Amino acid sequence: MSEQMIVLGGGVIGLTTAVVLAESGRQVSVWSRDPVGETTSAVAGALWWPYRIEPAGLVGEWALASLRVYEEMAADPGRTGVRLVEGLQSGIRLSELGPWAAEVDGLRQSAQGVHARIPLIDMPVHLAWLRERLEAAGGTVERRALDASPHSPLRSTRGGPWSDAPVVVNCTGLGARTLVPDAGMRPVRGQLVVVENPGVTEWYTSVDHSSSDTTYFFPQPYGLLLGGTAQDDDWDLTPDPRVAEEIVARCALVRPEIAGARVLAHRVGLRPVRDAGVRIEAEATASGGLLVHNYGHGGAGVTVAWGCAREAAALAASRTPLR
Structure with missing residues (x-):
């Protein structure tokens, strides 16, 4: 089998997962229905903060892992699009936040709410930089239509031989509703x-x-x-x-x-x-390959991108040797 991996989805989750895989020595191609700059991720306000995402017991770890990466990226905001910016979460209290809050430097309570200096990301710049980083590691990005027909990538991997790729990573976000299909x-x-x-x-x-x-x-x-x-x-x-x-x-x-x-x-x-929260899991395909899911990140895809990417990449990488 070829060592080629296919990552479906060119948003922040797909690109970040592809970067983690490519930089670990895997041969990766991202298939994206839309241009990277026109994905849902490109529209995001992109403040680091766990918002509208489950399961609560896992989100904190994913978010903190991502925070550490963004803090390093903030040293070069012109290239990465990541800055550390002061601001206020109005009307909440530190005691209402999860255990992850204790690991975020500088969170402080006031009468107005919780103040923080956390990553704020310019998504068009950041997505372009992720793509450049992927390509520098030998990965590629291709425009490919992903549909829910019997010949779509996910269904074909289940029903029989589809390509030489032993691993497909599903980072299609809302597209997973029809591609998997996942009615949740x-x-x-x-x-x-x-x-x-x-x-x-x-x-x-x-x-x-x-x-x-x-x-x-x-x-x-x-x-x-x-x-x-x-x-x-x-x-x-x-x-x-x-x-x-x-x-x-x-x-x-x-x-x-x-x-x-x-x-x-x-x-x-x-x-x-x-509805059931973020899905990160692997399943064997009928053709002997591996299908890894990494989707359902709600309003916090940027917040958990690196933590989830590393977990999904570990599942994917366990099935293929290094180049």
């Missing part, structure tokens, strides 16, 4: 507005879990990213002008100068939530 996968719609930054240097979040409305703003190099929404089971990728106005208004209640900021862009992304 569902979208949580997030709408954002990008405005000219009127001078905001710190991030801010306030989440009401009883509502589909959220309030946050992240200062990115390309502008101030305003959010947001968390609309369950909503597949609509078209920005809603009324919702956009409400997002700007909520953010302006926190920082009034936002109200007059010029709008640069509207964005919509679908968080890939899985």
